[in-house]
Amino acid sequence: YHAKCIGLSPAVLSSLEAYRCNACAIRQHIPPRHPARPNWKQVRAHIARGESLQIHVPGLDELKALVAHGLDVIADVTAFEQSFLDRCALATIAHRMDTLAQELDDKVAAVRRVESLVLLDPAKHKLLPLQWFLHACRLIFCSTPAPRYSQLVVLLNDVTLHKLEFPTPELDRFYCEIERKLARAVTWVTQVKAMDMKAPNCDLVALQAEAEEISHFLVLPDAAVSNFNLALKFHYQR
Known part of the structure; x- marks a missing residue:
């Protein structure tokens, strides 16, 4: 990489073992480090404050529907996590990788649709270790030659x-x-x-x-x- 192109000094570059560009981060579904949207708990707090007022607050019902939908997505991701873990044994992962990857991409897309408005941290924290695992499996088992x-x-x-915690x-x-x-x-x-x-x-x-x-x-x-x-x-x- 050219140091100026990626905004890093030569001194910093010389100390790096590896570097991931923004395009690779997007392709690998790596979330940005500084989100600009509230999480679902913060939105619920705003709803509670709105309900405590003795006046009609425009948009409150829409916020309630958004949070309810977000909670449904979190519950769906939680169920998917268990289903994924039941099918991800290393001995058989090579035969199931494409299926699991497609299902995981669908869940990530569902979370992203909601996260365009409100962050779903519990869902994201469950999906990130699964994304990491599949990416690692592709590198370890599918790279020719080795990664x-x-x-x-x-x-x-x-x-x-991302402070990942592995569920099993x-x-x-x-x-x-x-x-x-x-x-x-x-x-x-x-x-x-x-x-x-x-x-x-x-x-x-x-x-x-x-x-x-x-x-x-x-x-x-x-x-x-x-x-x-x-x-x-x-x-x-x-």
């Missing part, structure tokens, strides 16, 4: 960014397994960045073996691999 290092960095950053132990273990494997790659990349190319202060053979194991799960960054290969070349030419 890129930067993709998994962004994937795990989403968990922290299986989903939590799935996340922890990705985190554990990515940590190995992060350690490898850090070691390669820190070493002297012409006089490596680490075990190159061990790093090479580690890279081969890591490559079964993810594709290491090109720059780190190039630097390592250069160090390996100097090592064998000595």
Whole structure:
């Protein structure tokens, strides 16, 4: 990316492991960080204040209907969450991924229609972990070759960014397994960045073996691999 194009300084860019552009965020249904609309509880509070007045408040009935519809959507999402979790076992997810993804997209669209006016935080908090899970499954099980290092960095950053809580132990273990494997790659990349190319202060053979194991799960960054290969070349030419 050009630093000016994405509004980040070169110093900030140099410290980033991965970056998601706005187009990717929209495509992956990542919500904006600073919503400008009230949530349904705030709207209910406005309704209560309107009802406490001794005068007719225009639009109050419409607000009541909006909140009632929002609560119906939340209940529908809650029921869908349980149905989704009953069908998302890792052993069979590959055969059900497209069906689950379509159903999930339908629920996301229903929530978005209401959220054009009022935020439905409970529904969104239930759907986000399911969206993350399906996105992770596509990266892990459907990527050819393996997913890129930067993709998994962004994937795990989403968990922290949105404070995701996984509703079942299986989903939590799935996340922890990705985190554990990515940590190995992060350690490898850090070691390669820190070493002297012409006089490596680490075990190159061990790093090479580690890279081969890591490559079964993810594709290491090109720059780190190039630097390592250069160090390996100097090592064998000595």
